[in-house]
Amino acid sequence: MRRPHITVIGGGFAGLTAAISSAEGGATVTLHEAHRALGGRARTADRPYRTNEGPHALYNGGPHWTWLKQRGLLKPLAPLPLLPATRIRFHRNGVLRRIPPAGLLKLRGRRRAPVDQDFFTWAASQVGEAAARAAAHYIGVATFHHDPGSLSAAFVQERLRRATALPPEARYIRGGWGELITRMADQARVLGVRVETGARVDALPEDGPVIVATQLESARALLKDDRLRWESARTALLDVALRSRHGDLFAVSGLDFPGWVERFTTADRSLAPYGEELLQCQAGIGPGENRADGIARAERLLDAGFPRWRERATWRRDALALGRTGAVDLPGTTWRDRPSVDRGDGVYLAGDQVAAPGVLSEVSFSSALEASTLALRSVGIAGAGGPAPAPAHGPARLRAS
Known part of the structure; x- marks a missing residue:
């Protein structure tokens, strides 16, 4: 039987999480990234100064820590x-x-x-x-x-x-977050994900579920949905x-x-x-x-x-x-009031201004996992986001972009 197909738009932390989880669940996956390099806000600049987009740290008390660790994607970490x-x-x-x-x-x-x-x-x-x-x-x-x-x-x-x-919960990826993105991209390719960079998407594909893992402003334009708004900084x-x-x-x-x-x-x-x-x-x-x-x-x-x-x-x-600094909740609102992951008609949203719990990058991760789970269920595959299947071999190590 032909495996169902899921499209992921956006190759940042959320998009790669959704792509890996969807592929592990049994779907074929194509990931589109508009830029030539993956990573989004998690990109790390080239040498000599390997800067992130603002101060970055990974909290080991968050849900993404265990998920990344299970898949061998965390190390090497910089020593505290x-x-x-x-x-x-x-x-x-x-x-x-x-x-x-x-x-x-x-x-x-x-x-x-x-x-x-x-x-x-x-x-x-x-x-x-x-x-x-x-x-x-x-x-x-x-x-x-x-x-x-x-x-x-x-x-x-x-x-x-x-x-x-x-x-302290804060931990640091040796070489910057771009190294984590590289390992995640390797893992996605090992699982069969088709990764296309320099591939801007102006209209939703007609076949299969779609996970939109972009900045909220970009998602608003792509989906033509003016409701996709939330406070940021x-x-x-x-x-x-x-x-x-x-x-x-x-x-x-x-x-x-x-x-x-x-x-x-x-x-x-x-x-x-x-x-x-x-x-x-x-x-x-x-x-x-x-x-x-x-x-x-x-x-x-x-x-x-x-x-x-x-x-x-x-x-x-x-x-x-x-608009690149994640969601902030005003008095009287919580993460549940942010734009929902399920947009209907097989379209799902992921990112750091979406209705998902967590701190900093944990929101992108949690929303991506929820989007993947819903997308898989929509094509008759139950379950996503659990422990990684045992690979026949580890992902190849690539140079950080």
């Missing part, structure tokens, strides 16, 4: 930095501090925050306005938002718990390379305003040439601000944490991220 190399400082009231306000950590242990109240109002009632403001700004690292305090209290508290978990990104110097910090968290600086070569020396350090910074920007405003805030954190960094700089690049 050990003290004192992992020195993190908190920029508060214009100076660096070694520890955050006590109230910030207290909020993560409180009973579940309400959905219909903004985080700042709820947090201020628990620990006071100063600590609530610091906590809201701190979680800019996991929301990319200019004002996390205005978001749903339940949404922000979940991210606060994950971002301050002990031991505008974020200024600044990447800099500095000549190495003993004693540099690992990270600086902004508590006076949402911002984050991380020295990624602390964990992975392969990301920059010998003798240089790679730092990636982010700062959310409001509706009335521009990229320069966010870059100025990122530079304030660099000034505080890496004195005279401009004299050591060997390279820099800045960018503005629009």
